Amino acid sequence: MTQTRSPIVLMYHGTPNAQPESHYSLSANLFAKHLRYLQQEGWTTVLFKDLQNVKTLPEKSVVITFDDGYEDNYSGAFLPLMGLGMKATWFIATDCIGSHAHWLGKPSTQTRMLTGERLLEMHTAGMEIASHTCSHPDLSALSADQQQLELSKAKAVLEDLLSTQVSSLAYPFGRFNADSVSVAEQTGYRMACTTRPGWFDSEPNPYMIRRIAIFSGDSVSTLARKLNFADNDVSWKKMTRYYANRVWDKLIHSI
Numbered sequence: 001m002t003q004t005r006s007p008i009v010l011m012y013h014g015t016p017n018a019q020p021e022s023h024y025s026l027s028a029n030l031f032a033k034h035l036r037y038l039q040q041e042g043w044t045t046v047l048f049k050d051l052q053n054v055k056t057l058p059e060k061s062v063v064i065t066f067d068d069g070y071e072d073n074y075s076g077a078f079l080p081l082m083g084l085g086m087k088a089t090w091f092i093a094t095d096c097i098g099s100h101a102h103w104l105g106k107p108s109t110q111t112r113m114l115t116g117e118r119l120l121e122m123h124t125a126g127m128e129i130a131s132h133t134c135s136h137p138d139l140s141a142l143s144a145d146q147q148q149l150e151l152s153k154a155k156a157v158l159e160d161l162l163s164t165q166v167s168s169l170a171y172p173f174g175r176f177n178a179d180s181v182s183v184a185e186q187t188g189y190r191m192a193c194t195t196r197p198g199w200f201d202s203e204p205n206p207y208m209i210r211r212i213a214i215f216s217g218d219s220v221s222t223l224a225r226k227l228n229f230a231d232n233d234v235s236w237k238k239m240t241r242y243y244a245n246r247v248w249d250k251l252i253h254s255i
């Protein structure tokens with residue numbers, strides 16, 4: 001019997017060529033190691049929008065997503081992905097295209113964002129460019145009308161830039177409420193992702209898809225454990241507890 005395995009969605013942010021300034025960014029060097037590991041282990045990279053037809057996807061499917069759209073993703077992620085024949089999805093805050101991630105405070109090289117020209121090039125090369133709202137707000141703090149504006153305008157800006165339909169969304173800071181879910185559907189998105197960890201098939205609502213966060217310094221073995229357990233916390237302490245429970249379960253059931 002072949003075991004059917006749920007797809008898994010990973011969340012990356014910046015991929016700088018230097019030491020990451022943010023806990024959420026991964027050095028380009030380490031990111032390249034993640035890609036080689038995924039390829040060696042037989043994972044197929046698919047786009048976030050491909051999850052709309054999940055039954056057509058290969059057994060070990062992984063969605064690599066990038067939030068915000070950092071400029072260092074071009075050389076640190078897009079080019080290596082292309083070199084290995086892999087693909088990924090970018091969630092872009094449209095007000096920040098070609099400028100800075102204003103919510104991170106003082107601008108630096110690592111807060112610089114991809115330009116429209118780069119996004120178009122990446123889209124043409126087969127990457128998915130999707131929505132992360134316009135101004136990267138905490139949607140749960142906005143009225144339904146304000147959320148409607150953020151979601152519909154960002155979609156229109158990207159569709160105009162790329163001349164294609166944009167159907168995927170990621171909530172900024174992973175924060176959303178019941179309005180966000182209904183507004184996402186009303187404004188024509190087909191799926192949205194959160195930052196709650198778990199397997200793709202553990203969430204039936206297409207506007208609340210789970211993702212595993214990758215943090216600065218996550219080694220290849222950490223990535224391997226995250227892929228196995230679909231969790232952000234894969235510390236040895238937690239893993240030890242997991243295996244201890246399994247041994248305990250086995251003992252109980254063998255009595």
Ligand SMILES: [Zn+2]
Pocket residue numbers: 067068132136172173
């Ligand atoms: Zn973001």
